[in-house]
Amino acid sequence: MKDVKPFLMFQGGTAEEAMKYYTSLIEDSEIKSITRYGAEGPGKEGTVIQAVFSLKGQEFMCIDSHIDHEFTFTPSFSIYLTCDTEEEIDSLYEKMMQNGTALMPINNYGFSKKFGWLNDQFGISWQLNLPE
Missing domain, CATH: 3.30.720.100 (Signal recognition particle alu RNA binding heterodimer, srp9/1)
Incomplete structure (x- = not known):
C-alpha cells in the first residue's frame, strides 16, 4: 500500500x-x-x-x-482541527460559519476549553478544538 x-x-x-x-x-x-x-x-x-x-x-x-448523486457530505466524517489560541479558533469558526451551519456552536462543553462543530458553505463538516 x-x-x-x-x-x-x-x-x-x-x-x-x-x-x-x-x-x-x-x-x-x-x-x-x-x-x-x-x-x-x-x-x-x-x-x-x-x-x-x-x-x-x-x-x-x-x-x-460529473454525475448527480442522491447523497452528499455527512457530519459523521469531519475534519478535526486543534487550534493553538482563542483568536485562532474564533477566527476560523467565524470564517467557516459564513454560509455554514452550526452543529455545536462554539462553547466550553467540558471536554476542552473551547469547541465548535459546523458544516461549511461547501457541506464539509469541521470540528474546531482549543484544548485546555
Missing part, C-alpha cells in the same frame, strides 16, 4: 473553490495538483477530474463529480 488519503467528492463544480478557500484559511497548506476536464468531457470543461491538496501536511484528494 502506498498511502491513505481522505477523498472529497464535490458536486456542482465547487472543488477548486473549496480547495482555494481551505488553503487560504489554514497556514502551511497548499494545492498540490489539479487535473481538469477538457472540452471533450465527460465533466464540464475546467472542472476537477482529480486534485490533491494539503492542510498542515495532511493530504486530501477531491473531485467534481
Whole structure:
C-alpha cells in the first residue's frame, strides 16, 4: 500500500473553490495538483477530474463529480482541527460559519476549553478544538 488519503467528492463544480478557500484559511497548506476536464468531457470543461491538496501536511484528494448523486457530505466524517489560541479558533469558526451551519456552536462543553462543530458553505463538516 502506498498511502491513505481522505477523498472529497464535490458536486456542482465547487472543488477548486473549496480547495482555494481551505488553503487560504489554514497556514502551511497548499494545492498540490489539479487535473481538469477538457472540452471533450465527460465533466464540464475546467472542472476537477482529480486534485490533491494539503492542510498542515495532511493530504486530501477531491473531485467534481460529473454525475448527480442522491447523497452528499455527512457530519459523521469531519475534519478535526486543534487550534493553538482563542483568536485562532474564533477566527476560523467565524470564517467557516459564513454560509455554514452550526452543529455545536462554539462553547466550553467540558471536554476542552473551547469547541465548535459546523458544516461549511461547501457541506464539509469541521470540528474546531482549543484544548485546555
